[in-house]
Amino acid sequence: MSRIGKLPIQIPAGVEVKVSDKNLVTVKGPKGTLYQQIESTAIQVEVNGNEAIVSRSTDQKRHKSMHGLYRQLIFNMVTGVSTGFKLQMELYGVGYKAENRGQLLQLALGYSHPVMFYLPEEVVLTTETKKGEAPLIVLESFDKQLLGQVAAKIRGFRKPEPYKGKGVRFKGEAIRRKAGKTASK
Numbered sequence: 520m521s522r523i524g525k526l527p528i529q530i531p532a533g534v535e536v537k538v539s540d541k542n543l544v545t546v547k548g549p550k551g552t553l554y555q556q557i558e559s560t561a562i563q564v565e566v567n568g569n570e571a572i573v574s575r576s577t578d579q580k581r582h583k584s585m586h587g588l589y590r591q592l593i594f595n596m597v598t599g600v601s602t603g604f605k606l607q608m609e610l611y612g613v614g615y616k617a618e619n620r621g622q623l624l625q626l627a628l629g630y631s632h633p634v635m636f637y638l639p640e641e642v643v644l645t646t647e648t649k650k651g652e653a654p655l656i657v658l659e660s661f662d663k664q665l666l667g668q669v670a671a672k673i674r675g676f677r678k679p680e681p682y683k684g685k686g687v688r689f690k691g692e693a694i695r696r697k698a699g700k701t702a703s704k
Contacts, residue, residue: 524586528571528594531601536571536593538564544593548600550661551641555592559585564593571597599661606670609653612677612685617646617654624656628677628687636676642669655690 530536534548542557544564557564561582565572573590575582598604610617616627624644626634638644643659656673660666670689679686681697688694 522587524573524575524583524590526590528573528590528597530566530569530571530597532569534597534601536566536597538566544596546593546596546600548597548661550600550603553596553600553662555589555596557589559589562586562589564589595663599663603659603661604663604666606658606666607690608656608658608670608673608687609690610656610687611653611679612683615654615677615685616648617656618648619644619646624673626673626676626687629685634676636673638669639665641665656687 534546537545537547539545542560542562542564544555544557546553546555559582561576561579562585563574563576565574571593573586573593575586610626610628612629614627614629618625622638622640622642622644624636624638624646626636628634638658641660641662642665645657645659647655647657649655658666658670660669674687674689677686679688679692679694681695682699684694684696
């Protein structure tokens with residue numbers, strides 16, 4: 520049996536989990552509402568009091584992998600609508616800047632033009648610039664999948680390069696550095 524799939528999902532107070540007859544799981548909480556369609560008919564979700572249990576009917580390899588996947592997706596939905604998720608990104612490089620105007624993120628990443636990016640309404644954006652530190656972009660949302668997609672898109676504007684480490688990176692991320700050319704005599 521799947522080690523992750525067999526763990527029950529604890530539902531905190533204020534969060535409501537519903538499963539429709541068409542295998543649509545709805546999780547409603549103080550931060551928002553999320554939906555997940557379960558594609559396989561072999562996966563069942565049962566809500567018993569303050570916990571949800573994901574089970575499967577067969578031991579096929581595909582069903583085993585779906586068992587753990589859907590359990591973790593539902594767990595992330597419950598966590599998101601109750602506490603939410605937060606990601607921090609840093610800009611390393613001379614002249615790199617980040618500022619926001621509502622849902623518009625404006626980045627100066629060493630290009631000849633500024634990079635403008637509109638974020639979805641579900642993502643809350645804040646930027647911080649402190650003297651002597653790298654500019655910081657803070658993203659918060661109740662949807663972990665959407666938050667990851669937005670962060671990957673922002674990182675894709677200027678990925679960290681291996682020689683000087685310049686670029687957009689997640690806070691605390693270690694960049695593997697390469698040695699540059701050696702001067703010939």
